[in-house]
Amino acid sequence: MMATGIVLAEASLAMALFYATYHFLLRGESFIRANRVYLLGALWMSVCLALFPFRYTVEVGGMAANPAGLQLLAGGGLTETAAAPGAKGAPGILSTLLLWVYLGGVAAVLARLAFQTAGIAGVIYQSGISRYGRFRIVRNNRYPMPFSFFGLIFYNPALYDGEELTEILAHEEVHIRERHWADLLTAELFTAVFWFNPFVWWLERAIRQNHEYLADRGVLAQGHPAGRYQALLINQLMGAPVMGFTHPLHYGLNANRFKMMTQSKTPKKRAMRLMWALPIVALLSAAFARPVYESLPPAGQHLSTAQEALPSSGNEVKITGKVVRTDGTPLHGASVIIGKTTSGTLSGADGTFELLVPAEEEVILYISYVGYRTMTAKIAGGKPDHLQITMKEELFVLHANPGKEGVPPPPPPPPAHTQTPPAHSESPSTGDEEVFIIVESMPEYPGGQAGLDQFVAAVRYRLKKDKPLQGSATVEFTVNEEGIPVNAVVREQSNPEAGEAALTTIKEMKPWKPATQRGKPVPVKYQLKLEF
Numbered sequence: 001m002m003a004t005g006i007v008l009a010e011a012s013l014a015m016a017l018f019y020a021t022y023h024f025l026l027r028g029e030s031f032i033r034a035n036r037v038y039l040l041g042a043l044w045m046s047v048c049l050a051l052f053p054f055r056y057t058v059e060v061g062g063m064a065a066n067p068a069g070l071q072l073l074a075g076g077g078l079t080e081t082a083a084a085p086g087a088k089g090a091p092g093i094l095s096t097l098l099l100w101v102y103l104g105g106v107a108a109v110l111a112r113l114a115f116q117t118a119g120i121a122g123v124i125y126q127s128g129i130s131r132y133g134r135f136r137i138v139r140n141n142r143y144p145m146p147f148s149f150f151g152l153i154f155y156n157p158a159l160y161d162g163e164e165l166t167e168i169l170a171h172e173e174v175h176i177r178e179r180h181w182a183d184l185l186t187a188e189l190f191t192a193v194f195w196f197n198p199f200v201w202w203l204e205r206a207i208r209q210n211h212e213y214l215a216d217r218g219v220l221a222q223g224h225p226a227g228r229y230q231a232l233l234i235n236q237l238m239g240a241p242v243m244g245f246t247h248p249l250h251y252g253l254n255a256n257r258f259k260m261m262t263q264s265k266t267p268k269k270r271a272m273r274l275m276w277a278l279p280i281v282a283l284l285s286a287a288f289a290r291p292v293y294e295s296l297p298p299a300g301q302h303l304s305t306a307q308e309a310l311p312s313s314g315n316e317v318k319i320t321g322k323v324v325r326t327d328g329t330p331l332h333g334a335s336v337i338i339g340k341t342t343s344g345t346l347s348g349a350d351g352t353f354e355l356l357v358p359a360e361e362e363v364i365l366y367i368s369y370v371g372y373r374t375m376t377a378k379i380a381g382g383k384p385d386h387l388q389i390t391m392k393e394e395l396f397v398l399h400a401n402p403g404k405e406g407v408p409p410p411p412p413p414p415p416a417h418t419q420t421p422p423a424h425s426e427s428p429s430t431g432d433e434e435v436f437i438i439v440e441s442m443p444e445y446p447g448g449q450a451g452l453d454q455f456v457a458a459v460r461y462r463l464k465k466d467k468p469l470q471g472s473a474t475v476e477f478t479v480n481e482e483g484i485p486v487n488a489v490v491r492e493q494s495n496p497e498a499g500e501a502a503l504t505t506i507k508e509m510k511p512w513k514p515a516t517q518r519g520k521p522v523p524v525k526y527q528l529k530l531e532f
Contacts, residue, residue: 003482005098010050012197014284018042019199021280022206025273032213034274039207040183043190043200045281053288102196109192120149120246135169147246148172150181154246167224174218180211184246291519316356319379321387323347323367331369331391333517339364339376357382367391370442370517371524395476396442398528400449400456443479443524444513459505460532471498472531475506481521483512491527502530 019042026035127140129152138154146155146168153172160168175181187204194200220226323334330351337344338357347353357363362380365387372391445452463469471494478487488506493499506528514521
């Protein structure tokens with residue numbers, strides 16, 4: 001929800017800047033076709049700048065510690081560690097409330113549009129479509145005001161005939177020929193998504209007004225007298241309200257619309273005002289840019305990347321590989337470490353990596369990523385020279401049953417050499433054990449392990465106070481990129497009441513501090529056994 005809110009807020013700010021530029025610099029100019037492109041581009045560019053921001057790299061010193069209360073060993077085993085108190089998560093109730101308010105607004109705008117469209121469809125069904133020369137028209141008595149709807153022209157035969165009807169048809173023909181309905185469809189969908197933003201409504205109104213300028217110019221270009229045509233427009237001032245995808249003849253009828261009919265062509269140099277869109281795009285691109293954090297190794301050690309240079313001596317050979325998930329998609333930022341050394345690299349955006357290994361020795365590579373089981377690969381004499389590493393999601397076991405005597409977890413494997421390995425350092429590690437890999441940080445519940453214990457105890461006390469409750473249940477869930485526990489599923493339960501209580505416990509959790517891999521939030525799966 002937080003990420004969606006940021007995108008909506010940034011896009012709304014962009015729309016405000018684009019509209020202000022149009023209102024103060026462009027709306028009175030005669031290059032109305034260029035203004036049509038500008039107004040539609042303002043909507044799409046606002047969303048694209050927010051959804052696809054520029055990214056820049058920020059290097060941070062050292063690897064982040066693992067505050068989760070769990071560590072991932074090279075062999076995929078688990079062991080408990082003490083967890084330090086962490087930052088408190090934002091209240092979930094407020095986020096949920098805002099989400100429902102937003103979705104309610106979207107639904108209301110779409111329902112209004114659907115209701116109006118259904119009314120027009122009903123008129124088409126009742127009155128039918130007929131031909132009037134080259135036009136497809138719908139004669140009806142429901143709408144007193146003529147308008148076009150996609151490729152159809154609606155008018156009331158009791159009110160219009162003769163020369164007035166000819167000019168009305170010429171006006172609506174411009175809307176149809178230039179496909180102004182496509183602009184309206186886009187604008188209406190944007191108003192549904194950004195209904196809370198007044199600038200999107202003003203942009204939609206400006207698009208409609210621009211269409212009328214274009215239609216007026218098209219009618220006069222066909223030789224219709226300007227005075228009689230303007231008199232026809234004045235007669236429409238008391239017309240019906242504007243509806244979704246329609247082009248009513250009277251829309252935006254004011255002094256400026258009459259002025260635009262007779263305005264002389266704007267000098268070309270004034271068209272340079274459209275160039276104001278460029279500094280707006282540059283400003284918004286800088287404001288919306290996102291940092292990409294790259295961790296640096298401890299002082300005095302070098303961190304290489306997947307684009308390492310070719311072998312520099314005959315004692316080393318270059319191997320390549322690709323790290324993927326079980327579904328075949330690439331895994332970016334996975335650590336690839338040579339066992340019993342501090343040499344390694346990272347997988348690139350496409351999951352590929354390159355690494356120098358001793359030409360005559362057998363080495364073991366350790367490939368790790370937060371939330372995944374650490375994988376190993378043996379290489380002897382530089383063979384195989386290309387690897388395909390498939391990472392499998394790891395299921396981490398939590399222990400949070402304060403005041404309950406549970407079965408203790410199995411003892412951890414022998415201690416391993418604990419460090420966060422840099423890549424391609426010349427100094428090998430001194431330990432003989434397999435490398436102990438910590439990759440960035442695991443999720444952390446507010447208050448650490450103590451906070452999780454207190455939360456579980458409070459929920460259990462409340463549930464048992466409301467009704468008798470006994471038994472145990474094991475539940476799996478995922479802490480997603482926003483730190484929200486999702487996808488909770490009961491795997492084992494002694495009775496349905498215990499399973500329901502376990503799901504309630506997960507549902508009421510505060511947001512966690514999410515796991516990170518090279519500074520990027522990643523999801524992690526957990527399993528928690530609760531006793532009641």
